[in-house]
Amino acid sequence: MADPILELTALLARLPGVGERTATRLAYHILENPRDYAEALGTALCEIHKRVQRCESCGNYAEGPICAICSDPTRESNRICVVARPTDVNAIERGRIYRGRYYVLHALLSPLDGMGPEKLSLQPLVERVEKRDVKEVILATPLSVDGEATALFIARRLQELEVKCSRIASGLPHGGELEYTDQITLSRAFEGRKEV
Amino acid sequence: MADPILELTALLARLPGVGERTATRLAYHILENPRDYAEALGTALCEIHKRVQRCESCGNYAEGPICAICSDPTRESNRICVVARPTDVNAIERGRIYRGRYYVLHALLSPLDGMGPEKLSLQPLVERVEKRDVKEVILATPLSVDGEATALFIARRLQELEVKCSRIASGLPHGGELEYTDQITLSRAFEGRKEV
Numbered sequence: 001m002a003d004p005i006l007e008l009t010a011l012l013a014r015l016p017g018v019g020e021r022t023a024t025r026l027a028y029h030i031l032e033n034p035r036d037y038a039e040a041l042g043t044a045l046c047e048i049h050k051r052v053q054r055c056e057s058c059g060n061y062a063e064g065p066i067c068a069i070c071s072d073p074t075r076e077s078n079r080i081c082v083v084a085r086p087t088d089v090n091a092i093e094r095g096r097i098y099r100g101r102y103y104v105l106h107a108l109l110s111p112l113d114g115m116g117p118e119k120l121s122l123q124p125l126v127e128r129v130e131k132r133d134v135k136e137v138i139l140a141t142p143l144s145v146d147g148e149a150t151a152l153f154i155a156r157r158l159q160e161l162e163v164k165c166s167r168i169a170s171g172l173p174h175g176g177e178l179e180y181t182d183q184i185t186l187s188r189a190f191e192g193r194k195e196v
Numbered sequence: 197m198a199d200p201i202l203e204l205t206a207l208l209a210r211l212p213g214v215g216e217r218t219a220t221r222l223a224y225h226i227l228e229n230p231r232d233y234a235e236a237l238g239t240a241l242c243e244i245h246k247r248v249q250r251c252e253s254c255g256n257y258a259e260g261p262i263c264a265i266c267s268d269p270t271r272e273s274n275r276i277c278v279v280a281r282p283t284d285v286n287a288i289e290r291g292r293i294y295r296g297r298y299y300v301l302h303a304l305l306s307p308l309d310g311m312g313p314e315k316l317s318l319q320p321l322v323e324r325v326e327k328r329d330v331k332e333v334i335l336a337t338p339l340s341v342d343g344e345a346t347a348l349f350i351a352r353r354l355q356e357l358e359v360k361c362s363r364i365a366s367g368l369p370h371g372g373e374l375e376y377t378d379q380i381t382l383s384r385a386f387e388g389r390k391e392v
Contacts, residue, residue: 003259004240004243004244004247004248004259005244005248005257007240008240008241008244011233011236011237011240012237014233014237015222015225015226016221016222016225017218017221022213024283025212025213026211026212027244028281028282028283029211029212030211030241030244031244031245031248031257031282032281032302035245037207037210038241038242038244038245039241039242039245040207041207041208041210041238041241042237042238042239042240042241042242042243042244043238043242044200044203044204044207044238045204045226045234045235045237045238045241046234046235046238046239046242047200047238048200048201048204048223048226048227048234048238049227049231049234049235051200052200052201052227061201061227063199063200085224085228086224086227087220087224106228
């Protein structure tokens, strides 16, 4: 076996859910198929971090410095929904139940994994709440242990700012992830939110 | 969602066994992880077709014009083992039961998929048999319908050249693929080969 194939296999095996055997199968599949495809995928991978950056306002992925939602004047700017990951924004947007803005944490508190409060990027959120007329912060982190702890931590942090803080509620099963929740359940969770 | 993410997702979804949902998960995983990894994988993909080419002699993947097995003087050059895919060469090499050379078809006859005899690249094999002192051609295509048909077709084609043709035999289950066969079974198949 030629070395470049082993190199490619090793890199593919680092993807989540891809083992040694699957990585080998993928590498040979790529070799057996036209060069165009390998180069298109390769170029997309090389450029993804250049083309996609984090929105300066909300942290979600964006093609420019400010994402489409943050720069949309029709969205309510006095309501901020805090989520763990960009895919959670997609899940909520698919439901069309929320017209406010977002704040993407990109992480959850998880002391056992070395993810302590000091590593949670909250300063931009705090500044947004302080500067603008924010009526409500909706805490939409997952209903998992880490998600609950993170929501509680943010609620306490925002308490001093005297902004209304709510937590998405009933509807999502315990330990559930937003990404895999159906729209009705998500809808109920938004409707049933309560002040923390 | 930013467009570059959708583009990357669409490209990832073309990999075998990767659906829309898995592709999305992979794309976000790549974005959440350091840029170095995305660029390393991207570069490996862009360069794989440049760095790996088909050996001019046997058709297997090689870093130069001739692969390591074809350029190894200790390998018996008067025995050629015909296989469907490069991964089959790896499987046989792992078993260390064969010291001859290979010929990789990269395809099998499959009339229903539009893969007729005219598309099977046999000329380089025929030339090798004609030019050199080849004692035996071992047909080690899979024991599937397409593999059997391909072996029979090649045996008939080589009949005029009066070279001994053998087919790997007993041991591999009907419909089995070389890649997933244990070494003892593969060994038996090599030992039990018979003239066609």
